[in-house]
Amino acid sequence: MQSAGNSKKSKNRDPMASLRRFIMIMAEKKRLNPQNAIAVFDAILQHSGGKGISDEELAAMFGFSQSEVRKILRILYDNGLAKYRRGRHPETGATRYFWYIDLSSVNVVLVSRKREVVRKLKEKLKYEEENEFYYCPNHPLKKYTFDEAFSLNFQCPKCGHVLEQVDNSARIEILREIIRRLEEEIKEDEAKIRAS
Ligand SMILES: [Zn+2]
Numbered sequence: 001m002q003s004a005g006n007s008k009k010s011k012n013r014d015p016m017a018s019l020r021r022f023i024m025i026m027a028e029k030k031r032l033n034p035q036n037a038i039a040v041f042d043a044i045l046q047h048s049g050g051k052g053i054s055d056e057e058l059a060a061m062f063g064f065s066q067s068e069v070r071k072i073l074r075i076l077y078d079n080g081l082a083k084y085r086r087g088r089h090p091e092t093g094a095t096r097y098f099w100y101i102d103l104s105s106v107n108v109v110l111v112s113r114k115r116e117v118v119r120k121l122k123e124k125l126k127y128e129e130e131n132e133f134y135y136c137p138n139h140p141l142k143k144y145t146f147d148e149a150f151s152l153n154f155q156c157p158k159c160g161h162v163l164e165q166v167d168n169s170a171r172i173e174i175l176r177e178i179i180r181r182l183e184e185e186i187k188e189d190e191a192k193i194r195a196s
Contacts, residue, residue, distance in 0.1 A: 052098030
């Protein structure tokens, strides 16, 4: 129990792990294979020290279609994770784009992701604080708002049991604690970015 909690905590603190999760979610939203998106991201990361890597090279490296690679690059670019510089094909002289990852901008992206999470958690917290919820002891997974419970005459629609009020104080405490921790992390991250 103790070790599981700790490993989860350290996983959350690993910025690259949370970045990869974010990339996978964005890829899924665009109906792309999340693992392929991670493969492309990692390959660009490895080549970021030199001149970068072109989309043709990325497609050839994994056997992905160029259109898939371009869609993945688009996601990385739109989220400020990847950048490109223009170059020339060594033989044909045609314009090529060489992609690379700027780690300082990646840190900025991570902080803004965390800020977004904090904003959503605060909305959730406000909702929990301002609303009463009801449940049926026989069907505890379903929660009703006050309005819903009122329109049901405070009776479970499935079994008729009287609906009882949910004690959401523990949930509120947990939300407050997560928000507090994230805000602390953001402060630390911002100090690191300023120092770099
Ligand atoms: Zn019930």
